[in-house]
Amino acid sequence: MIELKTPQEIEAMRPAGRFVASILHDLQEMTHVGTNLLEIDDFVRRRIESRQGAQSCYVDYAPDFGTGPFAHYICTSVNDAVLHGVPYDYALQDGDLLSLDLAINVDGWVADSAISFVVGQNQDPEDLRLIRCTQEALAAGIDQARAGNRLGDISAAIGEVARSYGYPINLEFGGHGVGRIMHGDPHVPNDGRAHHGYRLRPGLVIAIEPWFLKTTDEIYQDPQDGWTLKAEDGSRGAHSEHTIAITDADPIILTDRSFLEH
Structure with a gap:
């Protein structure tokens, strides 16, 4: 069931968004x-x-x-892993493409966001291009x-x-409703037909999360941890996500990080 938030409830979601950001x-x-994925998990x-008031x-x-x-506090997906990455004893290497996906409940409200970046100085232009695509698709969807x-x-803009x-x-995996729970209705695919589907209304809060792999749309679940989703052909993936609220005016990016970057 799709739930709409009141303006007061959207305001109550802001602390969770700022915390995740x-x-x-x-x-x-x-x-x-050299940073270990388990260090990242422990930091969170x-x-x-x-x-x-915060809960994982x-x-x-x-x-x-x-x-x-799931037994960890954050998803850490490296290189050919793109979603639901389980943190494990791995020290990041120069040039690794790392995606971090984080959802936290603060005082009963959830925020969900994800970033991808290349670790170290050996930054492959193709990796940076893939990351940039997810960021631009996220902005277009928002x-x-x-x-x-x-x-x-939203879906058509991402797909374009x-x-x-x-x-x-x-x-198969895309954005979703957010509120008192992490994954709710509606599902937000990363491609679709413009002018079709649910009519957007003020109070709808959703996570928009474009994720792409370089050369395939086929994924498989790592049999060792039962969670991490990887590219069938071993190509790299990237993932960007924000929790946003639809209003009578511009959308509100609840997990916006720009205020931290100055």
Whole structure:
């Protein structure tokens, strides 16, 4: 069921959005060659435990697309892994493409966001191009998140950017409703038909999350951890995500990090 938030409820979601944004910002600043994925996970754990009213959305999360409960505080996907990456004992190497996906509940409201970046100095232009595509697709999707438009307008805008870059598009996993829970209705595919689908209304809060792989739209679940989704052909992936609220005016980016970058 699709739920609409009141203006007061959207305001109540802002602390969760700022908290998630601040952690992702800090993680990108502190992550370098040699940083262990378990260090990243522990950093998030400590931040959550130090914040009154904050709870992880991932620990003990057990949806039908995973194998057993997720036992960590953040998703860390490296190189050919693109979604649901389980942190493990791995020290990041120069040139690794890292995607971080984080959802936290603060005082009963959830925010969800993701970033991708290349670790170290060995930054492959093709990796940077892939990341840039997800960022531009996210911006295009957010721009269509306006009352009176259709859900398909968001999806079509995302897909158009991906096609302009030449990347294939997987429709199995995409954006979703956000509120009291992390994953709610509606599903927001990363491609679709403009002017079709659910009519967007003020109060709808959704996570928009373009993710693409360089040369395939086929993924598989890592049999070792039962969660991490990887490219079938071993190509690299990137992922960008924001939680946004649709209003009578411009969409509100609840997980905006720009205020931290000055």
